Amino acid sequence: MHKLALLQLATLFVITQILGLAVANTLIKENIRTTIITENPEDIENAIGLFVYILVMTAFLLIIITFVKFRGITFLFESLALFATSVIVFGTLIPEVAGILTVLLIGLRFLLRESIVIKNIACLIAVAGAGSLIGVSLGVVPAAIFLVLLAIYDYIAVFKTKHMVKIAKAITKENVAFAFSIPTREKVYQLGTGDLVMPLVFATAVLNKIKASAGLQIALLPIAVILLASLLGLLATLYYCMKKKVAMPALPLQTAFMLFAWVVFVLIGMPVL
Numbered sequence: 001m002h003k004l005a006l007l008q009l010a011t012l013f014v015i016t017q018i019l020g021l022a023v024a025n026t027l028i029k030e031n032i033r034t035t036i037i038t039e040n041p042e043d044i045e046n047a048i049g050l051f052v053y054i055l056v057m058t059a060f061l062l063i064i065i066t067f068v069k070f071r072g073i074t075f076l077f078e079s080l081a082l083f084a085t086s087v088i089v090f091g092t093l094i095p096e097v098a099g100i101l102t103v104l105l106i107g108l109r110f111l112l113r114e115s116i117v118i119k120n121i122a123c124l125i126a127v128a129g130a131g132s133l134i135g136v137s138l139g140v141v142p143a144a145i146f147l148v149l150l151a152i153y154d155y156i157a158v159f160k161t162k163h164m165v166k167i168a169k170a171i172t173k174e175n176v177a178f179a180f181s182i183p184t185r186e187k188v189y190q191l192g193t194g195d196l197v198m199p200l201v202f203a204t205a206v207l208n209k210i211k212a213s214a215g216l217q218i219a220l221l222p223i224a225v226i227l228l229a230s231l232l233g234l235l236a237t238l239y240y241c242m243k244k245k246v247a248m249p250a251l252p253l254q255t256a257f258m259l260f261a262w263v264v265f266v267l268i269g270m271p272v273l
Helices: 002-029 044-067 070-093 095-111 116-136 140-160 163-174 194-213 216-244 251-267
Strands: 179-183 188-192
Touching (some): 044 140, 095 116, 116 194, 194 216
Antiparallel strands (some): 179 188
C-alpha cells in the first residue's frame, strides 16, 4: 500500500508541476506578475511580506475553526480561492473557455463534494495558478528566503505549537480542497497543497531568471533537478509518516533538497542566481 500511495503522490506532483510551469512560461512571455509588497521582484521585503500574509491567514483560519461553524464558510473560501486560481490557469492556457471551465469546476465541487477525483483536480488547478503567479513575482533569492521561512514555520507549527495538525484535521473532516487526497485500501492520506505550491514557486522563479538571460532550453535541466530533489524529499517524508504513523511536515526536507540542488548549480556557474 505504501508503494501505491507514493506512486499516486509522484503522479500528482509531476502533473501539477508541469501544468504550473506551462502557466508560468506564458505569464513570463506576457510579462504578467503581481506586486506583493514592492514592484521589484528581487526585493527581500516581498518574501517577508508573503510570509506575514501566510501567518495572518493561518491565524484567521484557526479562529474560524475554533469559534465559527466551519462547514458554512469553508465552501465560500474554497470557491474564492478556486475562482482566482482557475482564472489564472484557464485564462492563460485556454482563454476562450476560461469562464466556462472555472464555473464548471466550482459547480462540480459543490455538486460532487465527496469526489476525491474532483477535489484533487481542484487542488491541482489551485496549486498551478497560485504557484506560477507567486513564482513569476519573486526573484530567486526572495523565493529561497520564503522557502526557508516557511520550512521553519512548518516545523514549529507541527511539532511545537501543533496548530497545523489541528488545521489539517479540520480540513480533512470538511473535505476542503486545501489538501490532496491519496486513497489506499488502508486509509486516505492527506497532503497539504503547500507541499506542491512551494516547489513550483521556487522552480518558476528559477525559470524566470534563466529564461531572461539564457533561454528556456538552458532552464530545463536546473528546473528538473530542483523539482526532482523536492519530490524525493516529499516521498521520503510521506514514507516515514506512513511507516511510523506520525504527522510530519514535508517542507523542511523538500527545502533542504531543493536549495542543495540550487547551490550546486550556482557553484558550477549556471545562471540561477
